[in-house]
Amino acid sequence: MLKGMETYSDIELFAFLRVEDGGDRRVSEAAFKEIYNRLSPRIYAYCRRVLSDAERAQDVFQDTFVRFYNSAQKEREMTNVPAFLLRIARNLCLNAKRDNQQHIHVSFEDYHYADHDDKLENKELVGLITKALDYLSPEYREVFVLREYDGMSYAEIGEIVGISEATAKIRSFRAKNKLREILAPYLADLEK
Amino acid sequence: MEELNLTPSELLHAYLDGELDAGMEPQMFATLNSSPDLQTEMRELIALRRAVRDDAVAFTPPLASTAAIFGTLGFTAPAVIGGAGGFLSGWIGKAWIPALSAALGVAATWAGFTFFGQDQAQNQTFNQAEVQPVTQPQFASEQIVRTDTVFVPKETIREVVRVKIVPQEKIVYVNTTPQTAESQTQQPSSREQTTKQQTDNSQQTLTLRQSLLASAAKPDNIIEEQTPELLRYAPLIVRRTAGSSLLSPAGTPLADIVNTSQEQMPDYVPETYPKFLLSMRGLSGSSLVNVTAQAESGFGFNNVAVGAMYWFNQSVGVGVEIGREPYAMNFRGVSNNVQVRYDVQPSLLWASGMFQVRMEPFSGLQPFAQLNAGFTTYGPIGRVIAGTYYSPMKQLRLLGGFEYSHLLYTYQNTTYQTPKVGFTYGLLFQF
Numbered sequence: 001m002l003k004g005m006e007t008y009s010d011i012e013l014f015a016f017l018r019v020e021d022g023g024d025r026r027v028s029e030a031a032f033k034e035i036y037n038r039l040s041p042r043i044y045a046y047c048r049r050v051l052s053d054a055e056r057a058q059d060v061f062q063d064t065f066v067r068f069y070n071s072a073q074k075e076r077e078m079t080n081v082p083a084f085l086l087r088i089a090r091n092l093c094l095n096a097k098r099d100n101q102q103h104i105h106v107s108f109e110d111y112h113y114a115d116h117d118d119k120l121e122n123k124e125l126v127g128l129i130t131k132a133l134d135y136l137s138p139e140y141r142e143v144f145v146l147r148e149y150d151g152m153s154y155a156e157i158g159e160i161v162g163i164s165e166a167t168a169k170i171r172s173f174r175a176k177n178k179l180r181e182i183l184a185p186y187l188a189d190l191e192k
Numbered sequence: 193m194e195e196l197n198l199t200p201s202e203l204l205h206a207y208l209d210g211e212l213d214a215g216m217e218p219q220m221f222a223t224l225n226s227s228p229d230l231q232t233e234m235r236e237l238i239a240l241r242r243a244v245r246d247d248a249v250a251f252t253p254p255l256a257s258t259a260a261i262f263g264t265l266g267f268t269a270p271a272v273i274g275g276a277g278g279f280l281s282g283w284i285g286k287a288w289i290p291a292l293s294a295a296l297g298v299a300a301t302w303a304g305f306t307f308f309g310q311d312q313a314q315n316q317t318f319n320q321a322e323v324q325p326v327t328q329p330q331f332a333s334e335q336i337v338r339t340d341t342v343f344v345p346k347e348t349i350r351e352v353v354r355v356k357i358v359p360q361e362k363i364v365y366v367n368t369t370p371q372t373a374e375s376q377t378q379q380p381s382s383r384e385q386t387t388k389q390q391t392d393n394s395q396q397t398l399t400l401r402q403s404l405l406a407s408a409a410k411p412d413n414i415i416e417e418q419t420p421e422l423l424r425y426a427p428l429i430v431r432r433t434a435g436s437s438l439l440s441p442a443g444t445p446l447a448d449i450v451n452t453s454q455e456q457m458p459d460y461v462p463e464t465y466p467k468f469l470l471s472m473r474g475l476s477g478s479s480l481v482n483v484t485a486q487a488e489s490g491f492g493f494n495n496v497a498v499g500a501m502y503w504f505n506q507s508v509g510v511g512v513e514i515g516r517e518p519y520a521m522n523f524r525g526v527s528n529n530v531q532v533r534y535d536v537q538p539s540l541l542w543a544s545g546m547f548q549v550r551m552e553p554f555s556g557l558q559p560f561a562q563l564n565a566g567f568t569t570y571g572p573i574g575r576v577i578a579g580t581y582y583s584p585m586k587q588l589r590l591l592g593g594f595e596y597s598h599l600l601y602t603y604q605n606t607t608y609q610t611p612k613v614g615f616t617y618g619l620l621f622q623f
Contacts, residue, residue: 029267036261037486044257045250058257065261125243130250147209148244149251154211173205180236187236 005034010081017072032069039082040065043089045149050093050142052134060096064089086150086160090142097138125186132182136175143168144175200230208237252535255482468623469501471513473591477614479520479537487518488539494518501548501620509548513564516541519599521570523608540568540599544575557582560593571601577616589620 005013008031016023016031043064047057067088078084133141142161146152147168152160157168180187198206203220206212212220224230262269475495488494497515504510518539544566551559557580564575579593592615599610 029265032265032267036258040253040258041251044253045247048250049247058254061253062257062260062264066264069265125239126247126249129240129243129247148241149247154209169206169211172209173202176205176237176240177201179240180233183236183240187239 005030008034010035010038011078014072014075014078014081017069020073035081036065039085042082042150043085046086046089046145047093049130049133049145049149050090050138051096056096060089060092063092067092080156080159082150083152083156083160086146086152090160125183128183128186129179132179135182136178140171140175140178143171144179147172200224200227201233204230204234205237208234208241463506465503465505467503469503469509469511469589469620470623471497471499471501471511471591471618471620473497473499473616473618475515475517475595475614475616477517477595477597477612479518480611480613481520481522483520483522483535483537487520487537494539497616497618499546501546503548506552507550509550511546511548512543513546513566514541514543517612519568519610519612521601521608521610523601523603523606534603540570540573542566542568542573544573546575550581553581553583556584558589560591564597568599568601571599573597573599579616581620587622589622590618591620592617 005016008016013031013035016027017035019025019028040061044057044061047061047064048054051057051060064085068085071084071088075084133144136144143157146157146160147154154165154168154172157163157172158165161168163171198216200220200223203212203216204224207217207220224234259269473496475497493516495517497513497517499511499513501509501511516539518537520537521534523534544564546562546564548560548562559580560578562575562577562579564573564577566573566575575595575597577593577595579591579595581589581591583589595614595616597612599612601608601610
């Protein structure tokens with residue numbers, strides 16, 4: 001069973017996580033590793049781009065997976081593992097925002113991208129998007145990140161955030177337009 | 193019907209999201225065709241989406257975070273993500289497979305060699321006892337008994353004794369019944385000749401008896417004999433027999449051949465060169481470049497190398513080898529005017545020529561060093577292997593060792609490199 005974990009679905013892997021009902025801890029560990037390999041980039045991207053502070057994003061990211069594993073020992077039903085993880089991450093991000101006043105923050109990585117690159121004009125955009133996200137309202141930013149970074153459908157976004165699918169579409173539309181406004185000079189340069 | 197009320201921009205967004213109804217697409221494209229602003233918006237949205245997908249920083253969880261999560265849960269960090277130990281933990285994590293394979297291979301070889309070898313030894317002893325006749329060796333020295341064939345009764349073989357060869361000594365015959373032997377050697381030509389012969393024989397017999405006294409003091413009355421040529425075939429097997437009547441070269445009667453010698457060829461059979469070999473070996477290594485991308489599977493043929501070798505002599509050989517294994521590649525480039533960091537680990541097919549140097553074998557082992565130089569679809573690759581062969585049987589060699597390889601590749605006029613270290617283990621078949 002330890003072999004070929006990649007062949008199992010997210011829901012099957014989630015079932016393997018349980019050790020309290022006599023499950024094998026080695027199987028649980030292997031299943032957790034597989035889930036982590038599959039979903040950690042998306043969860044980290046969400047934390048990293050919803051929270052501007054890289055250190056807090058990392059704290060939330062770590063806490064998300066630890067809580068996810070502990071929750072798996074109690075949860076009986078699971079229909080959407082990525083959505084479940086994102087819901088945990090979202091709650092922790094909201095707590096982090098509530099506990100700490102938001103401010104515009106440029107991490108070392110972003111600074112590196114923006115100012116110390118040999119081909120500044122070509123590398124800028126990724127860093128600029130990161131910065132531009134700070135100018136979006138939290139509602140728009142969240143939907144944009146879930147849609148563009150995590151690849152969630154509008155229905156899934158609505159389920160995670162607690163809004164309708166139509167509202168999710170509208171927020172995404174406005175978030176992109178806002179980003180286009182912020183990045184317009186750079187995007188225009190890229191077209192030349 | 194809700195989409196009928198969408199603005200051109202909303203239609204464009206829905207189209208790029210893949211959520212526009214197919215029936216609405218003609219309207220969207222018609223607008224797009226006539227609206228430069230909408231075209232601009234489309235290009236900007238596509239650039240925005242590409243930039244997000246190339247945001248490697250966002251999609252790369254820090255190694256420290258991974259280690260913290262797995263440490264909190266009491267798990268070992270996954271090697272592919274990196275973990276606290278980085279390269280080393282990943283390398284050790286992968287090492288158990290070749291280590292287990294090597295242990296099983298050694299155990300199987302030992303078992304086969306031990307049991308098969310014992311059976312062979314028993315059969316060899318039995319066959320020697322059954323040999324009838326036993327052909328005497330054709331030694332170069334004239335002092336050695338030259339008889340074509342000695343028919344040795346099976347029951348007369350009392351024991352087989354190893355004899356140490358001492359250079360430049362003559363055969364010492366042990367004559368236990370001289371009187372009977374002498375009577376058998378009388379020449380009927382003339383009395384004088386007979387008398388002289390008897391005198392000579394008596395003198396020789398006396399000498400032999402003196403030698404007998406010396407040899408009798410030795411355990412088991414072992415005959416010692418030597419010719420320089422025999423040194424190459426030491427040790428000899430000496431059969432102690434009884435009841436046979438043979439003559440010495442000088443006519444000395446030997447009523448009882450106490451000892452006869454039979455040459456036993458050594459087990460070692462010299463290798464013949466040149467020779468061809470086919471090799472197949474497994475590769476288990478880790479790139480010294482950290483990437484988050486998982487290693488490509490290689491479609492079944494992965495982490496394996498096959499080759500053909502030509503050994504000129506016991507020390508030097510050349511050959512060709514092809515293989516496939518993943519290499520972590522971390523490089524940067526510009527795509528659609530966006531700086532992109534690539535983080536990939538493709539399984540690369542490589543081909544190379546090789547030059548091999550081998551040491552003198554000892555205890556069944558033969559250390560070797562090998563240099564490979566070749567190419568992949570991405571760029572040149574070099575490889576150094578140090579290991580040893582073990583030959584459980586003539587046609588087969590097992591190999592195990594360490595290897596270091598170095599891949600060079602170029603992307604958009606910038607050269608990158610990926611070093612890789614690991615184990616290798618496999619088989620060679622000799623023809």
